Amino acid sequence: MLGKKIDLMQENFLTGLGHAVPRTMIVGEITRYMREDAGCHYQITIGSDSELLPDKSADFVTAIVVHRVGGGGRYFWRRLERENFHTLRDRIIQEVLLSIEVAKELIEELRAADQAAEGETGETKVMIQEVVGMIRANNFEAKTKPWSYAASKVADRHV
Template sequence: MTSDRLRAWYNIGDKSRKKGETMYLVSPTKGRMTFEQMMEDVMAYITGLPSSSYKIIIGSDSQVIRGQTCFITAVIVHRLGKGARYYYRRKMHRKVKSLRQKIFFETALSLELGGQVAKRFAELGHEDLKVEIHIDAGTHGETKELIREVVGMVTGSGFKAKIKPEAYGASCVADRHTK
């Protein structure tokens, strides 16, 4: 399935935002910020210690709250061996009952934001900063049957995929803000 068909199927592309409307994320330390402000903050963090190695991680998780599904997509900038900084975006959606649909929707949201982050890095001349997508699925439990499909979806989009237990961007960081 192509990215456009996935967006249409899962109703993403953020129709809750009108064309040209600003996307907002939250930094736990700096509060609400636009996508551009987040990218400026990320670049300041990276250029603050350019000799370090960095991982850029995008992961999503969700939980049903009062009849709606709350999806959180996190952007994590991991300064290897020296800490990290993260930002997250909340999106409310009608209640998603199927685990399969929920995992695919989480992955599609991660791919959407990951694509925007990767594109912005390329525009800033930092193609070397590769985005990694963390998927909230693992080899134990009900999600194990979905791994091949969602990993294929991610790698087919040009990103490196990680599943549980290595998918801490989804299972720890994003999960923390779904409650």
């Protein structure tokens, strides 16, 4: 199960208020939010948290947090249930894999949106540069709890 590649962005995400957002609209929602105040600096963070259930399955929540530095933010989250998690190590590895896969897919969609928006104001391009800068060729900047606020504050809230 840990090595199985799945389309993690196929399910709907929810907003912080609980409204469903199809995964195909996440990038549009992020860019719309960023255009509301294009002069601000934004940081996109992705994190996952989990809870072991009595039947040894685990409930995983992954959050995409768009932080408008100095001015709040928005987040999207989704819950997945996976089976057969007997150790904390397995769950933590799965949390990391879920976050990495969502980040990779989000970057691909941001790049596609940037190509489609060429000739526009370039806000998407700036956003992609920031996200890619954070990720650096799949070597994600690792933050662990309690400093990984996407996991420890946002995803944990919905587990």
